[in-house]
Amino acid sequence: MARLPVYLRALTTLSEQGTATCSSEHLAAAAGVNSAKLRKDLSYLGSYGTRGVGYDVDYLRYQIAREIGVTQDWPVVIVGIGNLGHALANYSGFRSRGFRVVALLDADPRRHEEVVAGVDVRPFDDLEQIVRDHSVAIGVIATPALAAQDVADRMVGCGITSILNFAPTVLSVPEGVDVRKVDLSIELQILAYHEQRKTHGATT
Amino acid sequence: MARLPVYLRALTTLSEQGTATCSSEHLAAAAGVNSAKLRKDLSYLGSYGTRGVGYDVDYLRYQIAREIGVTQDWPVVIVGIGNLGHALANYSGFRSRGFRVVALLDADPRRHEEVVAGVDVRPFDDLEQIVRDHSVAIGVIATPALAAQDVADRMVGCGITSILNFAPTVLSVPEGVDVRKVDLSIELQILAYHEQRKTHGATT
DNA sequence: CTCGGTTTGTTCTCGCGTTCACAAACTCCT
């Protein structure tokens, strides 16, 4: 489920606040979902709660982390070190959740001298070797739209099976490869759409 | 609908390629959706196609742009000029779609000397004045999680009704205020989840 | 003018996710 990471984050916050135990209602409020939905999601993983009491925060947190897979280390490569690539490489939320950026790749030779977030930028052609050496399964595409499909093809070609795509393009990949896409401008456009309906009045 | 921006982007690409007319099947392939779903979405806006022919690319593009609201100019403020804030301020996809970054705000005084993407960074306390002067309706939060709720409250307080939140927190806002959230690490965690199930084998 | 080919707009059905509601189970107090 796509909500497990949200629960995990809420549990981490609760744990840091010193809460040892919490009810489904409490956790649901912290995660911003319905309590029934939360209980059903959790029951899908197994019975980790105690009736009349609630859930043990740390225990449940570990169980969800294990289910998601963030107890292990995930090596990640980032391709495209523009503004967004920089931001992603420096994003602390990755490392703290088990994702380790093992390489930054860019096709532009002028960037190969840079060192970003303690990792130096390497030529895109090193992809195959890096993926092999570190057993990378997850790739991040932060290139312009035109290069994205080529990068995806190369990634798939050397065994990457999960891609996070920030380029504004629809990637076509073979079956068995997961692609998640994040398009920043689309999010703003959705907001603008609702905003327009709010102020301008619905013409129905 | 949340798919309209995707259609708009696909239509723009088609238009740049010189395509004057396209069928729902063709456009659906470019947008990565089912053709029946596409037709249903478009019919929701009105009958802009011609049976037996298809859709006029530029005409449909304008109609969708108008429906979303990107034909007008949307002033936007960005709060929090860390790595992500920098990337957002420099992101060309915003300006090209009618979003104009009118101000960059940060609570840290050391950043107030910087100029990012041609806009200089100003103190967070200038928020009210900027929002009033430019009639800002959309705010972007790129601060750490702890500051996000306070920033959101201030934004709501001075009349902002749409918020794009990059901080890993659930924001609570009054009715009538739209919040969309983008959490980069959650996307990676979802990929890791599927990745784990792929390689490790489903224990069902 | 008529007919065949093509494509849109729409209706209908199906399946999934969400939500309500309730029984089972646990704790605490008396």
Place this chain on the structure above:
DNA sequence: AGGAGTTTGTGAACGCGAGAACAAACCGAG
């Protein structure tokens, strides 16, 4: 020990979006 109160886990109904299928409409050729 027993009962009241609380909270989980789950069964059932509801609603909604997705996909397939079909009728209406348009173009072009003869």
